[in-house]
Amino acid sequence: METRELRYFxxxxxxxxxxxxxxxxxxAQPPLSRAIRQLExxxxxxxxxRDSRAVTLTPAGAVLLREGxxxxxxxxxxxxRTRRAASTGxxxxxxxxxxxxxxxxxxxxxxxxxxxxxxxxxAVEVLLCGIGEQERLLRDGxxxxxxxxxxxxSTRGLDTEELVTEQQVVVLPAGHPAAGRRELSMADVAALPxxxxxxxxxxxxxxxxxxxxxxxxxxxxxxxxALGRTAVVLPESCRxxxxxxxxxxxxxxxxxxxxxxxxxxxxxxxxxxxxxxTATRL
Amino acid sequence: METRELRYFxxxxxxxxxxxxxxxxxxAQPPLSRAIRQLExxxxxxxxxRDSRAVTLTPAGAVLLREGxxxxxxxxxxxxRTRRAASTGxxxxxxxxxxxxxxxxxxxxxxxxxxxxxxxxxAVEVLLCGIGEQERLLRDGxxxxxxxxxxxxSTRGLDTEELVTEQQVVVLPAGHPAAGRRELSMADVAALPxxxxxxxxxxxxxxxxxxxxxxxxxxxxxxxxALGRTAVVLPESCRxxxxxxxxxxxxxxxxxxxxxxxxxxxxxxxxxxxxxxTATRL
DNA sequence: AGCGTGCGATACCCGCCGGGTATCAGGGCG
DNA sequence: CGCCCTGATACCCGGCGGGTATCGCACGCT
Numbered sequence: 020m021e022t023r024e025l026r027y028f029x030x031x032x033x034x035x036x037x038x039x040x041x042x043x044x045x046x047a048q049p050p051l052s053r054a055i056r057q058l059e060x061x062x063x064x065x066x067x068x069r070d071s072r073a074v075t076l077t078p079a080g081a082v083l084l085r086e087g088x089x090x091x092x093x094x095x096x097x098x099x100r101t102r103r104a105a106s107t108g109x110x111x112x113x114x115x116x117x118x119x120x121x122x123x124x125x126x127x128x129x130x131x132x133x134x135x136x137x138x139x140x141x142a143v144e145v146l147l148c149g150i151g152e153q154e155r156l157l158r159d160g161x162x163x164x165x166x167x168x169x170x171x172x173s174t175r176g177l178d179t180e181e182l183v184t185e186q187q188v189v190v191l192p193a194g195h196p197a198a199g200r201r202e203l204s205m206a207d208v209a210a211l212p213x214x215x216x217x218x219x220x221x222x223x224x225x226x227x228x229x230x231x232x233x234x235x236x237x238x239x240x241x242x243x244x245a246l247g248r249t250a251v252v253l254p255e256s257c258r259x260x261x262x263x264x265x266x267x268x269x270x271x272x273x274x275x276x277x278x279x280x281x282x283x284x285x286x287x288x289x290x291x292x293x294x295x296x297t298a299t300r301l
Numbered sequence: 302m303e304t305r306e307l308r309y310f311x312x313x314x315x316x317x318x319x320x321x322x323x324x325x326x327x328x329a330q331p332p333l334s335r336a337i338r339q340l341e342x343x344x345x346x347x348x349x350x351r352d353s354r355a356v357t358l359t360p361a362g363a364v365l366l367r368e369g370x371x372x373x374x375x376x377x378x379x380x381x382r383t384r385r386a387a388s389t390g391x392x393x394x395x396x397x398x399x400x401x402x403x404x405x406x407x408x409x410x411x412x413x414x415x416x417x418x419x420x421x422x423x424a425v426e427v428l429l430c431g432i433g434e435q436e437r438l439l440r441d442g443x444x445x446x447x448x449x450x451x452x453x454x455s456t457r458g459l460d461t462e463e464l465v466t467e468q469q470v471v472v473l474p475a476g477h478p479a480a481g482r483r484e485l486s487m488a489d490v491a492a493l494p495x496x497x498x499x500x501x502x503x504x505x506x507x508x509x510x511x512x513x514x515x516x517x518x519x520x521x522x523x524x525x526x527a528l529g530r531t532a533v534v535l536p537e538s539c540r541x542x543x544x545x546x547x548x549x550x551x552x553x554x555x556x557x558x559x560x561x562x563x564x565x566x567x568x569x570x571x572x573x574x575x576x577x578x579t580a581t582r583l
Numbered sequence: 584a585g586c587g588t589g590c591g592a593t594a595c596c597c598g599c600c601g602g603g604t605a606t607c608a609g610g611g612c613g
Numbered sequence: 614c615g616c617c618c619t620g621a622t623a624c625c626c627g628g629c630g631g632g633t634a635t636c637g638c639a640c641g642c643t
Binding site for chain 3: 036037038048049052053056069071072073074
Binding site: 305328329331332335336352353354 | 601602603604605608609610611
């Protein structure tokens with residue numbers, strides 16, 4: 020099975036429409052139809068049900084969609100990591116670290132400083148990404164290592180080391196009545212109907228339903244909190260980036276957040292090992 | 302990057318010889334040379350150093366060898382799992398469970414019986430494999446789930462659930478002086494120079510050096526123990542398959558062995574989930 | 584009922600590229 | 614010095630991937 024065939028199949032399986040898939044792939048529709056038929060013949064499996072009005076996935080097609088995406092990610096990772104290994108001159112690797120924009124604002128600079136002070140440190144590029152994107156970045160080779168936050172992120176299929184665990188706080192407008200409290204419970208926070216929790220975008224860019232405002236990043240979030248439109252529960256390290264017009268109140272019964280450093284399980288680079296060692300010693 | 306190019310490169314990188322690699326691939330040498338050059342041009346990276354007498358891997362080539370193998374495994378897994386999903390008629394999946402031949406001799410039948418009694422059970426094929434092979438089988442799609450034994454097997458990149466933990470025993474000839482002891486320490490076992498520990502084959506089929514005999518499977522192993530040529534430390538569940546001419550003595554300070562059930566992290570099949578649920582409830 | 588429309592399948596042609604054979608080039612080693 | 618083993622180059626051929634044109638079918642609109 021060639022990666023071209025996989026790319027074609029994944030495109031059709033995602034679009035469920037040969038014409039659109041062909042346009043997305045930059046080829047004409049007939050060769051695409053032929054390629055899919057050929058793939059089906061070679062696998063001895065019907066992947067798509069063509070109903071002359073609608074295209075649907077068979078169970079085997081669903082399996083190939085999931086496995087094919089993983090395989091294409093692995094091929095893309097091989098490509099990217101090879102290019103990076105080659106472009107860094109004398110074999111000196113450069114690490115790409117992925118983290119959610121705005122998260123780990125205390126830990127990250129400490130980690131980068133401490134690692135830079137190591138004798139065999141290499142350049143580290145920081146890739147700020149959206150929620151839940153880190154796993155994908157690690158799998159397809161755009162990143163070598165990531166900072167994840169349990170229990171929000173999944174570490175399925177990754178190697179990890181725990182770094183720090185912290186309690187959470189609720190971030191409120193400074194003038195809000197609850198901002199003076201010593202602490203709040205999750206129930207208290209839920210009982211602030213004037214401050215509904217914000218809605219973050221999903222992986223596909225759409226937003227879940229709910230009363231809270233849609234937010235894309237922390238600057239936007241803090242602006243909306245300052246305007247009294249929302250409140251949010253965050254790890255306490257977010258205090259360092261709070262504006263003067265915001266207040267943080269501990270929420271002891273919110274789940275503790277553990278920051279972990281994670282990397283693809285087959286990684287075997289000296290540089291990565293050094294960064295992980297530095298991180299666990301912080 | 303096409304899988305054909307990856308297959309070609311991996312062959313050359315493993316053989317470090319264009320002629321042999323071409324023979325292994327079933328093509329002539331010139332097209333192989335050209336394909337590798339083309340791959341290097343497209344990646345913008347030198348992968349191999351041709352010294353007109355020897356071929357060596359560059360650092361970038363070493364990266365592509367490791368990542369390329371993983372990618373080829375992922376593609377092979379997509380192929381195999383799709384074929385299996387299609388061949389099982391109405392989308393009913395069949396599970397393949399990999400385990401080391403001779404290991405988990407108590408647990409495995411219990412697991413299979415308990416799972417078969419579940420209402421939505423599917424057929425389970427048991428794949429008996431060599432030491433350390435399970436990870437490969439899971440990655441390239443020949444198996445869906447495996448029984449691993451910590452701390453011997455690696456669970457890097459796999460999702461796991463712990464099943465049972467057991468102490469280890471040393472298996473001796475029944476007539477050996479130490480066979481009557483209530484227990485032995487690891488130091489005691491090491492101090493039996495007449496019974497050196499056996500040598501298992503590595504992944505590539507070769508054996509490590511040492512005084513003990515070479516063994517391939519448990520039948521052979523027990524035969525050699527009965528002959529007074531070796532002794533071995535095994536999990537205590539091995540008692541059930543001991544012959545009358547063998548004795549087992551507990552070794553309390555040997556590391557405890559934990560049997561875990563493991564599966565590839567992106568698996569999402571109902572049948573697998575059912576088997577794992579059954580296993581954890583045993 | 585008839586026609587239009589939108590979809591994937593089919594037919595057919597072309598050019599590129601992957602693969603083959605023959606040969607070259609260079610560096611150890613007898 | 615020349616042989617030989619190695620990978621590289623030159624050149625040809627056939628197949629296949631991709632294009633355009635067209636078909637067949639089913640739904641929907643009037």
